[in-house]
Amino acid sequence: MTNNEPQSDGGTPVETDTIRQEQPTSRLRRLAETITAPATVDAAVYVLYAVAVVFFVFPALWVVSASLRPEGELFSYPFRLLPSEISLTAYQQVIDAGVATWLVNSTLVTILGVGGILLVSVPAAYAFSRFEFRGRRGLLGIVLLFQMISPVIIIVPLYTVMSTLGLLRTRAGLVLLYVGIQTPFSIWLLKGYFDTVPMELDYAARIDGCNRLQTLRYVLLRPVAPGIAVVGIFNTVLTWSEFVLAFTVLRSESRLHTISIGVYKFQGQYGNDWRAIAAASVIGMLPLVLVFLGLQRYFVKGLVEGSLKG
């Protein structure tokens, strides 16, 4: 079987087959060859794809299906994978609970946060890539260290820090916090992109009379644009999804609550109304899923390159 495959790459040559048959291990080897034959592997891989797609997509689709039921259908026989009819009443419940406010808040925090992160991390990444100064390595090490330490750890002291600065229960406080927390990772990723741009571009710009800011603005920004896009997408996902910091900073200030907090509070209130909880979940994940489906190529690129850089 193996030998008939044009793309065969694991098989043994035909002429040795008869000799092999005499050896005790030959049947085992045959079996191994069948198992590792391209056609068998292809089939196994297809099965794996199918199982993976079901495992990773089914929960999300089930939540969509559950959210679209008429009231009571989720708890009646016979069990239905799909709703008997589409009903949007669960969504009405979520809208009445104030989902529009949560979405606006999340959007504002995400835009301001990501903008702030880029504004701070692009110049810093430039500096780490283009300047030689004492303590550069040490400083970069510290930046990396902060990247590794989870923000969850600092939520307890953060409460007092934010309180002292008068930033508790404010949107500005949350945005500043996100910029502070996400900058290390962004600098690290961006520095990698800056490092790939040859210094000759800087020298040429210098000769043409550009100062460093102009060099960054007019010469370097274009080659590092893919990096900026990746950092932007990444931080959009992180900021939009973030929960514990927002919960700690915004506390009970419900008019500032983001989507994660809103949905969490909503499910606390609605207890066992799975239909309503499903609808709230769908609204909470839909914006990111749409953004992601559009941009997943850049996303993966950033991840693969990010994993290279640390």
Added chain:
Amino acid sequence: MTTPDSTTDRSFARLRAVGRRLLDHPLPWLAPTLVLLAVFQLYPMVEAVLMSFTNESLVSPDTEFVGIEQYARLATDPQFWEMLRVTAIYAFSSVVLHVLLGLVLALAIDYGVRRGLRGHLTTRVSVLLAWIVPGIIIGLVWKVMLVESQFGAINYLLGLVGVGPVPFRSDPTLALISTIVAGTWRGTAFSMIMIYGGLQRVPQRLYEAARVDGAGRWNRFRHVTLPQLKSVLFVTIVLVTIYALNTFDLIFALTGGGPGRSTQVLALFMYQEAFQDNALGRGASIAVVMLVANLALTAVYLYAFDVSEEI
């Protein structure tokens, strides 16, 4: 003799020169970063350590230095040890499942790309999709999946084969398993991408050399792929461990740490001590335990990755 015009010109030129010199120094470029890191990362970490030596509370205005009392209390608190056990089980299972599944998927996708199989992109997108769903919502999605009557999706499917209904969230052991499964649903993507990136960097000539030597598929995997992936796998394991140790939102939404304390991981325990029992000092001492664990793992990571070269 200068006209007013040329004076402004000259002071303008001087200003520009100053600006230019300023721009030639790294400090202005780094200042915003340094300030933000100092205020929102460094100071809170120092503050956590300081706080852990006090009895600071959200309800009482008097804060006193109490030495290592909080740590002594933790060490003698059976709940703390139980919570450490839960965290360790959660983190260990997460690492095993994420990395194993990630490896298998990365290999399958890499294979599919090379052989031109259909469906590798769909698979990749599906796995990544689960990863970008906000943690709180993942908790709720799985809550809806695991509804504990025959109306829950999983329980219905189990019912078809004559099992159930299974109390996924109210049985202590099953609840922990449920959080691990939900965590795997989210976390596999990261391992998959890391390992996939690693696979792309294995030099093709190594495979060709192995093929010339007559190595079969399994031997090529065993003697070429795995050794080449060693450092990527190690780094992934460390990062997933750190990530799992700090898990909060998913468990907070899925089980809230319950039933009892059966799914209460470090981060949840810390949160509850600090903000539900109002004991900031006690919460801070748990934060320091987490900080030490994170720093230790980071040290391992740095050792493995040898970033010093990169910098």
